Amino acid sequence: MSYLDLQPKFDFQRVGKQVILIEIDGLSQLDQYINEDFTNACKAILNCLGKVVIMGMGKSGHVGRKIAATFSSTGTSSFFVHPGEASHGDLGMITARDIVLAISNSGESREIQTLLPILKRQKTQLICMTNNLESSIGRATDIHLCIKVPHEACPLGLVPTASTTAILAMGDALAIAILQARGFTAENFALSHPGGTLGRKLLLHVNDIMHTGNEIPKVNRDASLRDALLEITRKKLGLTVICDKWMKIEGIFTDGDLRRIFNTNIDLNHAKIADVMTCGGISIQSNVLAVDALNLMQDRHITSLLVTNGKQLIGVVHMHDMLRAGVV
Template structure:
């Protein structure tokens, strides 16, 4: 068991690590050069996939780089070099690009694969700290991630070099994202289950109440019967429409409270006499998140959904937003 020092200054060590890695990353921009541009252009014009390879810490960083590329418009996945030597190399085809990562540039498992890659004319981008390394010399394009020092005081554990590799991968992914004109909508398509996906893919028409679920009455309906419609449909409102479903007004819980305060006879009063004319309408193709923002800005609970001719198509309630996890 290692001896634990009493009163050890953890914060001092932590700050030193942050400082060293920060300085290492600051110096990385000197390697964002013509080779970086060539690598981006090579990937951008690739007709196949980008395969990331690495062993150990480089492999973990490579998996993250592959995931970032894939989620930002560049088809990519990670292949472990050891598994590639035993069959997974079959995942790599002629139109693909291999991005191999090794700090030393002397990873045996990757070096074993290079002759096979060359035989298939597969383009090779190597990310190492040594352009003169075996991998650096064998690559079509070399991206350098050399750092002044590792944050590890023993100089053994990859720390600064891992951070630099990660940043280089992010630089590639973001440069490619912008070059493609990749949008939020494109991003959402690869994240349909996430919060962003729901915000950018879900439309009002996907979650609105429609057809027989829409609470609606005509203007000559007695207030008593309109209240029965509100109770049946459970949205706290009813829409007043003509016989062609064109919107004329809305009656909500707020209108009911006003009617009660005036002592109106519910059995003799028609809904047209107490309804609110108009009602806020939105189109069915509006994003659900935009509808939510409108509900919050107007301090209301629901919106009417209509077409260009003011025909009632549906009703969307704040509760619908909650159920769909738009909020």
């Protein structure tokens, strides 16, 4: 017989909501510990000449890994060291220039306590997160951040739930306070996230994806409409640029223009491209972010932009280039 057979009407939603309320209550009381100790911790991390090393056992360690990742992605170089592994050689990764942030809800983690005398001997600054300033770890470290919560969500009071949520929130509070104090920008964030969508949007420029040289569809103003259509077909960008020998733009002709002239009396067999082109063309500079080029295309309801250096044509960028680069 399964456990559910014993409780066929068990109310999962009620318990789930109760857990959320308990954790909300814990977080609502956490702001009382955003005090002078919090300020001192932020200043110490800002002034750190090395890295912020996070330590924690069990669930505290799992949350500590996330805090280290948040620090690293927001401009504070950080990594996680397992206290057990530190006792068997990984302690050599930590120097006097670093700061150790030790996480232990009870403040009595033996694995961390074992390391503290050695870290103090090499003058590594120590910050801790515990629920008790008078705990062994709380007394031994330089700065104590309290993460005490009234209750765990576990009815047995055993499984770390509200306490790990508090640890995570305190880590986020540290990271974001330091981020703002440092003047960290979205561009800084993108540098450590080049593979993500935000990274591509903030790092990729038009000159990284534009078509140049022989890939540019172009004809001179004396070319026939037929020659222009052949150029559009060859270059597969849905347009051709009309320019002089110095690459100064005179006009543009697109697939859409071709469809529109079918409703006119123009002799398609003998027309010159200068007779049917659209003068000028919408252009952008090569050093502009690709995402800004995309926004311009969307605002003007077009699929291509001419890329210029002053008045000289140096490339063409198409909506498909944005798709391939992952900007869209």
